[in-house]
Every structure is written in structure tokens, then in C-alpha cells.
Amino acid sequence: MNTSLDRYSMMIVSKYFDCLYQFEKLVLVCKKFKEIPLMFHFNPIQWNPKMVNYFENVETLHLYDKQDKFVPGFFQYYVHYPIELSRYKKLNKKIKVICPHITFSSGDLQNNYSYKEASILSPNAFKSKFKIFTDLDVFSNIRKTLFITQSDVRRGFSIDCEVNEICESAFSGNKNLSDKYIAPTIKVIRKNALSDCDLKQLDLSHIEVFEKQENLKMITALTLNSKSYFNNLYQCNSLQSIKIVGTQSVNCKAACWMKTLDDIKKLIVDEYVYSCKDCELFNGLLPFNITNLKTIEKDVRLKDLEIDTYQVPDNISLLYAENFLECKNIKKLLLPKCLNTRFDFSILETIKEAALPYKTNKNIYSSGQLTSITFLDDDFLKNQTMDNINFQNLKNIEFAHPPTDGIYRTNLDYRIFKFLIKNYKIEGEVVLYNVFESDVKNGIFKIPDEVTVIECYLLNRCYHLKEIWVNKNTWLIKSNSFHDCKNLVLVKNLLISVIVEKFAFKNANPNLYFDIITVYP
Numbered sequence: 001m002n003t004s005l006d007r008y009s010m011m012i013v014s015k016y017f018d019c020l021y022q023f024e025k026l027v028l029v030c031k032k033f034k035e036i037p038l039m040f041h042f043n044p045i046q047w048n049p050k051m052v053n054y055f056e057n058v059e060t061l062h063l064y065d066k067q068d069k070f071v072p073g074f075f076q077y078y079v080h081y082p083i084e085l086s087r088y089k090k091l092n093k094k095i096k097v098i099c100p101h102i103t104f105s106s107g108d109l110q111n112n113y114s115y116k117e118a119s120i121l122s123p124n125a126f127k128s129k130f131k132i133f134t135d136l137d138v139f140s141n142i143r144k145t146l147f148i149t150q151s152d153v154r155r156g157f158s159i160d161c162e163v164n165e166i167c168e169s170a171f172s173g174n175k176n177l178s179d180k181y182i183a184p185t186i187k188v189i190r191k192n193a194l195s196d197c198d199l200k201q202l203d204l205s206h207i208e209v210f211e212k213q214e215n216l217k218m219i220t221a222l223t224l225n226s227k228s229y230f231n232n233l234y235q236c237n238s239l240q241s242i243k244i245v246g247t248q249s250v251n252c253k254a255a256c257w258m259k260t261l262d263d264i265k266k267l268i269v270d271e272y273v274y275s276c277k278d279c280e281l282f283n284g285l286l287p288f289n290i291t292n293l294k295t296i297e298k299d300v301r302l303k304d305l306e307i308d309t310y311q312v313p314d315n316i317s318l319l320y321a322e323n324f325l326e327c328k329n330i331k332k333l334l335l336p337k338c339l340n341t342r343f344d345f346s347i348l349e350t351i352k353e354a355a356l357p358y359k360t361n362k363n364i365y366s367s368g369q370l371t372s373i374t375f376l377d378d379d380f381l382k383n384q385t386m387d388n389i390n391f392q393n394l395k396n397i398e399f400a401h402p403p404t405d406g407i408y409r410t411n412l413d414y415r416i417f418k419f420l421i422k423n424y425k426i427e428g429e430v431v432l433y434n435v436f437e438s439d440v441k442n443g444i445f446k447i448p449d450e451v452t453v454i455e456c457y458l459l460n461r462c463y464h465l466k467e468i469w470v471n472k473n474t475w476l477i478k479s480n481s482f483h484d485c486k487n488l489v490l491v492k493n494l495l496i497s498v499i500v501e502k503f504a505f506k507n508a509n510p511n512l513y514f515d516i517i518t519v520y521p
Contacts, residue, residue: 166193234273337376372396472520
């Protein structure tokens with residue numbers, strides 16, 4: 001039985017929309033949904049001037065982020081992020097502001113404001129005396145968060161201070177933590193709070209939120225819990241011991257050399273990274289016995305082996321052309337099918353042949369000097385054009401899984417067609433996706449004889465294009481194929497049966513003439 005949402009139910013659903021675009025699409029669904037934005041008396045998403053046309057009945061403006069502005073003209077304002085008590089009072093002298101997260105700081109204390117009006121106490125609210133207040137019974141039932149900021153660190157606070165949270169970049173670059181331990185009261189460590197510091201003992205067993213950190217290479221002992229995700233564990237080159245509380249599974253990327261540590265503790269690592277330290281220890285060779293090795297660090301330089309063909313293990317999905325900069329003997333590089341990084345062959349001048357995936361054009365930044373490519377994707381050819389491939393250098397293109405009957409029945413890029421037609425039969429359309437202005441000779445562009453379909457935006461603003469000569473096999477010229485070619489005056493040999501879509505020759509010369517024929521000469 002088919003069911004549909006009524007207007008009120010759809011309004012509830014739309015409260016979880018992310019942007020105005022989704023509301024713009026919603027009102028187009030049906031007539032009853034057009035009034036949904038008018039039913040809101042607050043803005044369910046961040047406010048921007050365009051919303052006035054949709055949300056005409058908003059009375060309470062919600063500010064979801066610090067970047068949101070107090071736009072005048074609303075009855076009241078609801079602030080979702082923490083603001084200081086002094087600013088909250090200043091705002092309420094001019095407008096009505098509701099804020100559930102009000103911070104009490106030392107500045108508020110100097111202004112003789114009462115902490116009772118706040119919901120969050122900053123660590124410097126009472127200078128170095130905040131622990132005295134938190135120990136009082138009167139505070140026991142008050143919801144509060146104590147945190148350390150960069151300014152607190154400059155005043156002498158350290159990571160052993162009994163607070164709840166370390167703010168972003170608080171101890172970044174700090175070199176006074178080598179003998180310190182994180183206080184057990186701390187539950188949240190924000191982004192880069194410990195980056196580039198000299199901390200050696202890192203106990204995260206009690207941490208609930210541990211955001212991204214950088215350059216923690218001084219750590220020698222690490223303790224994690226089942227919720228911890230350590231984004232750059234593989235870069236902890238000084239690590240001597242690792243322990244996980246509550247599980248044996250490591251939800252982090254570990255360096256290959258750490259496998260010895262993992263085996264001692266019988267830990268299970270989800271993914272290994274071949275790090276710069278691994279490159280030194282393994283003399284630039286990949287360890288083929290680690291099946292869940294998935295990443296090679298970009299700064300790694302693999303050893304120049306005395307071989308001309310190098311096959312990357314199939315389990316590796318992240319690697320870079322820079323990894324092979326010192327491999328001058330390799331002429332043929334076989335990449336894994338699961339590769340999902342952009343690979344720039346232009347910096348690898350000695351490599352002439354490659355096997356690689358091409359699921360999207362993001363797999364290849366540039367084909368560089370490659371003369372032969374083997375594509376690993378079974379269904380790659382389905383209506384796809386190929387970007388970032390230097391076809392002028394290519395002499396050979398192959399596919400790892402060609403049709404067993406020798407017939408390609410899918411649409412082909414004309415540039416691919418020229419290579420496949422030598423050995424296979426083609427029954428699909430031959431599509432001209434891309435040409436260069438240099439293909440226009442003396443003002444004339446001749447559509448290749450094998451092309452059957454001209455794709456959209458083939459030539460744009462080619463001002464020296466004057467004539468197009470159509471071949472006998474072309475039956476479709478798509479919209480905007482030759483866009484803004486202002487000097488185009490003749491389309492020659494256009495069979496009357498050819499389908500020319502609307503705006504195929506948009507903004508051509510006003511005197512454009514179509515030489516329409518019934519039989520190709």
C-alpha cells in the first residue's frame with residue numbers, strides 16, 4: 001500500500017534539512033508543500049538573505065554557528081553556541097537573546113557578574129582558584145564544563161590540571177610536557193590540542209573524544225580505549241609500547257614496524273601504513289607478508305630495484321607517484337585495482353607503461369609520458385569520456401577483461417575507438433567527447449568518419465572555426481556541441497536524417513548556413 005507524507009509530517013522531516021537548496025526542491029514537489037517554509041516561525045537552517053523569499057513568518061532567528069550574524073528585524077534570537085556572560089548581557093540591552101550555553105570567565109568576575117547566571121565555567125573564571133569552587137557542595141548539582149585554552153597554558157596551567165576538556169591547539173608546540181600525564185578528569189581533547197608537543201606518556205583510556213592531532217613523534221607509551229581513534233599512530237616513531245583497554249582491536253592506522261609491538265600484545269590492527277620509518281628499516285622494500293597494508297605515505301621513496309616491471313600489491317589503495325621518484329629502472333608500473341588516489345605520471349619520466357583503474361577521472365592527474373595503458377575496470381567504457389590522458393603519446397590501449405566474443409557493444413570515446421577497432425568489432429556508438437582547437441585546420445573542422453554522436457560542449461568559443469564538415473555516419477549532434485563559435489558560417493554535408501538538438505550551434509554567426517543533403521556524396 002502506497003503512503004505519502006502530509007504537509008505537517010513533511011514539515012517535521014524538513015527540520016533535518018541542511019541547506020536552502022533542499023527547501024527549494026521541496027516546494028516544487030507538489031502544491032501542498034509550497035506552504036511548508038511559511039509554517040516555520042524560526043529558521044531550521046543557517047540564515048542567508050535568500051531565505052526571506054521562503055521563510056516569511058520567522059520570528060525567532062536561530063544562530064547555529066559563531067559566523068552567523070544578528071540580522072535585525074526579528075522578535076528574538078536563539079544562540080546555540082557558547083557566549084560570554086558579559087556579551088550576553090550587552091546583547092540583551094538592545095535585543096532579546098536566548099542562550100542556554102553562557103560562559104563565565106574572569107572578565108565577568110571583574111564586572112561583578114554572578115556565576116549563577118552562567119552554565120559554563122571557564123578554567124580562568126576564578127584564576128587559579130577554580131578547583132576550590134568545584135570541590136564545594138554547592139557546585140555538585142550544577143552542570144558545568146571546565147576546559148583549558150591557549151591563554152590558560154600561557155598562565156601556567158598544564159595537562160595534569162583537573163579539567164574536563166583541552167581546547168583546540170591549547171598545548172600545540174609545547175615542550176614542557178615530557179614528564180606530564182593527562183589528568184583522569186579530562187574527557188575531550190580537541191583538534192591539535194597536543195600537536196607537535198614533547199609528550200611521552202599518552203593515556204587515552206578515559207578519553208571520550210580525541211580529535212585529529214599532528215606530529216606526536218615523541219610518544220613512547222600509548223594507552224587507548226575501544227572508542228579512541230588515533231589519526232596518525234603510524235607517525236609515532238618513538239613508540240615502545242601500546243595498550244588498549246576493553247578490546248584487542250586497534251581502530252587506527254599503524255606503521256608496519258609496529259607489527260612487532262602488536263604481536264606482543266596480540267592486538268588486531270585494522271590497517272597498516274608503510275611509513276617513512278618503515279622505508280628506512282625495510283630498505284625501501286614493501287613487506288608483502290602484511291595483507292592489510294593499505295597505504296604508502298606520500299613522503300616515502302621506494303628503492304630503485306634492478307627490474308623494469310613493478311607490481312604494487314593488490315591490497316594497497318593509497319599510494320602516490322612521488323613514492324616512485326627514485327625508481328629510475330622501472331619502465332612498467334602495475335597499480336592495484338582498488339587505487340583511490342590521483343596518480344600523476346608526469347613526474348615519472350622513465351615509466352612508459354602502466355596498468356591502472358579508471359573508475360573516475362580522479363584516478364589520474366596526468367598520464368605524462370605513458371605510451372601504453374591497460375585499464376583494470378570491467379565496466380569502464382559505459383558512456384564515459386577520459387580526461388587527463390595524453391592521447392598524443394599513447395600507442396597502445398588495452399583492457400584487462402575484454403569481451404570474450406570480441407565485440408564491444410557499449411558507447412566508446414572516439415579516442416578509445418581508434419585503438420580498439422584494430423582488434424575488436426564495435427557495435428555501440430562512437431562518441432566525440434573532446435577535441436582541441438588545433439584540430440581546426442584553416443578554419444575547417446572535419447568530423448572523423450567513424451564518429452556517430454557529437455557530445456555536448458565539444459568546441460566552445462572557438463573563434464577561428466568557420467566550417468564544420470559532417471561525415472556520413474553522424475546521426476546526432478547534441479545541445480551546445482558548438483557553443484559560442486561566433487564565426488561559424490557553414491555546416492557542410494549535413495544529412496537530412498541527422499538529429500540536431502536545440503542550441504547545438506548556439507551563438508554561432510547569424511548567417512550560419514546548413515548544407516542539407518539527402519545522400520552523402
